[in-house]
Amino acid sequence: MAPYIDEALLDDPEELSRKDSRATLRALASAGAQVREALTLAAEAGIDRLAEHDRPRSVLVAATGGSSIVADILELLAEPGSPVPVQARRNLPLPGWVGPLDLVVAVSLSGRAPGPLAVAAEAARRGASLLTVGADGSPLAEVCHRARGIHVGTGQATRTSSRTALWTLLTPVLVGADRLGLLDAPLPVLQQVADRLDERAEEMRPASEGFVNPAKLLAVQLAETVPVILGDGPLGGVAAARASAMLARTARVPAPFGELPDAASGIVACFDGPYAGLARSRPGTYDEGRIRLGDIDTSGWEPHHFAEPEGELMERRRGPAAESGTGGRDIFADPFLDGPAAPRLGLLMLRDAPVTPPTPASVEAETLTDAVLTTAREAGVTVMEVRAGPGEHVVRLADHLAVVDFTATYLAIGLGLDPSVSPHVADLRDRTR
Structure with a gap:
């Protein structure tokens, strides 16, 4: 039986606020402001100094938990044109090749996450350059200052969670990567990101009624399904990973994810499984x-x-x-x-903006995506599509991330859950201290 989602609650701003104990929706709505504040904090920290030194031999990014997407995004955006390799690392051991010629980026909102902190400390011991993002006065900041690296504070976002402070953590990393020539994220592009995030926050605000609010509509659809999430390419794949993480941590809904073309067969195989519309009925039932x-x-x-x-x-x-x-x-x-009917399988497809003019590769990708969606519909799977708006890569990615973040939060509240507080996560922390 599918869980019950209270659609009336989603259209009651006062009730949404009451059930959202740590103002998750408000924090998500501040994403554009996070970008602008982070740009100021990065400039004040002297991030432009990165351009004064020789380009590093490699860049390693350490981030865990809600911050881990920072590493994924940097890898995504740098991969096509970066002259040096960019690699993600969650924890020790630090690769043996990391040394004085390399740059290590460590990200932790609190500045106390064990993985990034340990990676930064070991990198400093080996003489690697450091760029860190986290709370001022934290252990991570102290490691960076002792190593004469560049530390960017987190300003107002320090009082939130890493899930809702994504752009506070990501923006300085993008600025640093731009200064090093790893990717193209100049100030005008990041200002476009902030503007796009503001537009999405206005569109998906709590006071916006459910029939016109895309995040509320999507939350209701997801609640009626067993969701799987696909991105139609690398950009959509990163967004799909974020959607899966947010649905699990915020709405407590497990959602496998993948990226086309590699994940096509794995996801499509589920269409004739026990949760697909055409595979779960008894002989002789209505077609x-x-x-x-x-x-x-x-x-x-x-x-x-x-x-x-x-x-x-x-x-x-x-x-x-x-x-x-x-x-x-x-x-x-x-x-x-x-007995109650089993919930239907739902496919959430995160699609990039159309390529203009089309290229052979983009046409092939669109053809595969359309084929997967057609197969899903014919199999009785509930299909949901989210298409990014136009713009630079990071602007389009911001589109997707805003939608999935707001959707997961509305879904949690509609299911009667506090999006920011999980008793079982709290129990786990208590048992592992």
């Missing part, structure tokens, strides 16, 4: 492939079909799939006698 959202497809029927006795009509409408046990949901099933 759901002919009914969608209450509309009956009468293509190919003769007028006299409607005059036939019900038994004969149903026999005509049963297809081979139904007779073999692969029909869709039985709309005549009695939930009291037969």
Whole structure:
């Protein structure tokens, strides 16, 4: 049985605020402001000094938990044109090749995360250059200052969580990478990111009614499914990983994710599994492939079909799939006698903005994405699509991240959960101290 989501609650700003104990929605809405504040803090920290030195032999990024996406994004954006390798690292051991010619970037909102802190300390011991982002006065800041590196503080975001302070942590890293020539993220582009995040925050604000708020609409759809998430390429793949993490940590909903083209077969194989619409009914049930959202497809029927006795009509409408046990949901099933229906598989496809003019590679990618979506719909899978708006890579990525972050938060609240407080996570922390 699918979990119950209170749609009326999602349209009540006061109730949303009451159930959101640590103002997660407000923190997400501040993403554009985070970018602007981080630009100021990075400049004050002297991040431009990175350009005064020789380009490093390699760059290693240490981040864990809610901050780990910073490393993923830097890898994504730097990979196409970076003259040096960029690699993510969650914890020790630090690779043996890291030394004085390399740059280590360590990110932790509190400045106390064991993995990034240990990586930064070991990098400093080996004489590597350091760029750190975290709370001022934290152990991470102290390690960086002793190593004569560049530390960027986190300003107002220090009082939030790493999940909602993404742009506070990411922006200085993008600025530093731009100064080193690893990627193209000049000030005008980052200002566009801030503007796009502001636009999305306005569009998905709590006071925006559910029928026009894309995040609320998507949250309601996801609540009715067992979700899987696909990105249609590298950019969508990073966003899909973020969506999976946010759904799990914020809404407590597990959601496998992948990236096309590699994950196509793995995800499509689920379409004939126990949660797919055409694979979970009993022999002889109604063929759901002919009914969608209450509309009956009468293509190919003769007028006299409607005059036939019900038994004969149903026999005509049963297809081979139904007779073999692969029909869709039985709309005549009695939930009291037969039990609640299993939730339907849902595919959330995160699509990049169209490439203009199209290239052979973009056409091939679009063809594969469309094929996956067509296969999903024909299998009775609930399909949800989110398309990024136009702009530079990081601007389009910001589009996706805003949608999935707000969606996961609305989903949590609609399910009666506090998006920022998990008793089981608190128990785990207590047991591992």
